[in-house]
Amino acid sequence: MSIAVGGYQKTVAGVTVDVNDEGFFLAPEQWTEAMVPELARDEGIAELTDRHWQVIRFMRKEFFEKGTGPTVRVLGVASGVPVKELYQLFPKGPAKVAARIAGIPKPRGCI
Amino acid sequence: MGQHIVILGGGTGGTLTANRLRRMLPATSVAITVVDENDEHLYQPGLLFVPFGLAHAEDLVRPRHRQLHAGIDFVQSAVDHVDVAADRVHLQGGATLDYDVLVVASGSTLLPEQTEGLTGPGWGEKVFTFYDLPGARALETALAGFDGGRLVVNVVDMPIKCPVAPLEFCFLADWYFQERGIRDRVEITYATPLDGAFTKPVASRALGGMLRSKGVTTVTEFNTGEVDGAGGKLIGYDGREVPFDLAVVVPLHGGAAFVGRSPGLGDELNFVPSDEHTLQSHARPNVFAIGDAASLPISKAGSVTHFEGEVLCENVRRFLRGEPLDAGYDGHANCFIETGFSKALLIDFNYDTEPLPGHFPTRVGLPLLRESHLNHLGKLMFQWFYWHTLLPGRDIPGVGSAMPHSGKREPAVTEAMR
Numbered sequence: 001m002s003i004a005v006g007g008y009q010k011t012v013a014g015v016t017v018d019v020n021d022e023g024f025f026l027a028p029e030q031w032t033e034a035m036v037p038e039l040a041r042d043e044g045i046a047e048l049t050d051r052h053w054q055v056i057r058f059m060r061k062e063f064f065e066k067g068t069g070p071t072v073r074v075l076g077v078a079s080g081v082p083v084k085e086l087y088q089l090f091p092k093g094p095a096k097v098a099a100r101i102a103g104i105p106k107p108r109g110c111i
Numbered sequence: 112m113g114q115h116i117v118i119l120g121g122g123t124g125g126t127l128t129a130n131r132l133r134r135m136l137p138a139t140s141v142a143i144t145v146v147d148e149n150d151e152h153l154y155q156p157g158l159l160f161v162p163f164g165l166a167h168a169e170d171l172v173r174p175r176h177r178q179l180h181a182g183i184d185f186v187q188s189a190v191d192h193v194d195v196a197a198d199r200v201h202l203q204g205g206a207t208l209d210y211d212v213l214v215v216a217s218g219s220t221l222l223p224e225q226t227e228g229l230t231g232p233g234w235g236e237k238v239f240t241f242y243d244l245p246g247a248r249a250l251e252t253a254l255a256g257f258d259g260g261r262l263v264v265n266v267v268d269m270p271i272k273c274p275v276a277p278l279e280f281c282f283l284a285d286w287y288f289q290e291r292g293i294r295d296r297v298e299i300t301y302a303t304p305l306d307g308a309f310t311k312p313v314a315s316r317a318l319g320g321m322l323r324s325k326g327v328t329t330v331t332e333f334n335t336g337e338v339d340g341a342g343g344k345l346i347g348y349d350g351r352e353v354p355f356d357l358a359v360v361v362p363l364h365g366g367a368a369f370v371g372r373s374p375g376l377g378d379e380l381n382f383v384p385s386d387e388h389t390l391q392s393h394a395r396p397n398v399f400a401i402g403d404a405a406s407l408p409i410s411k412a413g414s415v416t417h418f419e420g421e422v423l424c425e426n427v428r429r430f431l432r433g434e435p436l437d438a439g440y441d442g443h444a445n446c447f448i449e450t451g452f453s454k455a456l457l458i459d460f461n462y463d464t465e466p467l468p469g470h471f472p473t474r475v476g477l478p479l480l481r482e483s484h485l486n487h488l489g490k491l492m493f494q495w496f497y498w499h500t501l502l503p504g505r506d507i508p509g510v511g512s513a514m515p516h517s518g519k520r521e522p523a524v525t526e527a528m529r
Contacts, residue, residue, distance in 0.1 A: 086348075091349065093349075108408060
């Protein structure tokens with residue numbers, strides 16, 4: 001499998017995965033739930049709660065339905081977790097951090 | 112046996128679609144109805160100029176029905192909801208319209224009440240928006256009485272109409288306070304949720320450089336959680352604060368409320384998910400969306416709507432005849448960016464090609480991504496083109512729906528990847 005420009009390989013939970021230079025998965029099918037604790041720790045999240053999982057599962061569902069991860073605003077409307085709480089769960093930016101932990105490409109965002 | 116096309120919205124997209132379709136399809140067999148809740152068509156690009164006294168409200172509004180050509184019905188009514196399974200529009204008050212093809216052209220709606228504190232204390236006193244006419248007029252008065260302090264221009268979150276307008280506001284504010292001789296007493300800050308001045312890298316660097324050169328401080332990746340009008344500060348979700356004496360806020364945008372009341376039609380923000388090349392909605396094959404109302408990976412802007420019109424109308428014609436659709440829309444967008452001092456920038460881009468330097472539409476033409484007086488004249492002239500060429504659904508001579516490549520200077524691949 002070819003690697004996109006600017007990407008590299010890293011090992012998560014003992015498995016080799018392809019990510020881009022910002023740490024977003026290039027191949028979401030390489031992701032497993034077993035990787036989540038390690039990916040979260042890399043983002044500075046020591047303890048994963050049910051609310052984290054709710055957001056992570058929503059990210060993947062959105063990606064596979066729509067072809068891109070949701071923006072913070074869509075997360076706030078549709079994930080069941082309000083924006084304020086999203087920032088408490090993922091202080092460094094919910095859309096990007098949750099996308100990295102959920103193993104999906106960088107959300108396309110808005111143009 | 113007649114067919115009926117119903118167009119929801121009598122703004123840029125609805126009007127140009129109706130007029131274009133009226134020319135393409137025989138009135139004897141296809142009826143066209145445009146629905147809008149009021150009869151005031153606002154030239155939205157003019158809103159930017161109102162706060163600076165460069166445009167006047169009464170010159171920006173004309174009757175909607177007068178922009179529609181003969182043979183098009185105009186129904187002035189709010190829409191309650193669309194029953195896409197029954198091909199029927201329910202108007203408020205109970206009347207219904209059955210359609211063979213529906214075009215959703217209901218634009219975007221400002222949602223200031225969705226940001227904590229935005230419409231609370233200070234709203235209309237030191238917190239304003241220029242994204243609607245009452246707001247732009249109130250801001251004109253506020254700016255005229257502003258003798259110094261911290262002016263903050265803030266975009267709450269994307270998507271917004273005309274993503275360059277807040278930048279233009281910063282550039283014009285710099286010009287305006289220089290003209291008044293008090294620029295040294297005004298701090299201008301631009302607080303944006305994006306990680307730069309604009310969404311596309313090459314243009315973002317150029318526009319970011321212009322903000323710096325005009326002494327505008329940029330605060331990036333700022334997601335406004337609360338507007339504290341009484342305390343005079345924006346508070347980000349991440350806890351950062353941006354203090355202000357006068358705040359100009361671009362509120363959250365959503366699609367029309369009736370889209371949310373129409374099962375299966377819209378997304379979480381009430382925009383209509385559609386095919387990015389054919390403009391057919393994902394809801395139903397006989398439902399199309401144009402302009403701001405559509406959920407597409409492209410700017411919400413009048414030029415986009417104009418370029419979409421040609422492909423959308425051809426596809427409505429093909430759909431009515433049972434022919435395969437044309438996947439011809441390439442995401443073409445084209446914006447003049449007013450930079451103050453009678454100059455403007457021009458950017459031209461599509462889904463695949465970001466705004467690049469060069470000339471438009473060919474190697475001979477208006478300079479791209481560079482300030483010039485010619486572009487300023489182009490921006491002023493655009494208002495004439497809007498009423499007399501865009502709304503009638505005609506092409507601008509020499510400017511087609513597809514984005515031209517010939518005048519653009521493509522950067523090296525490494526540059527484009529940044």
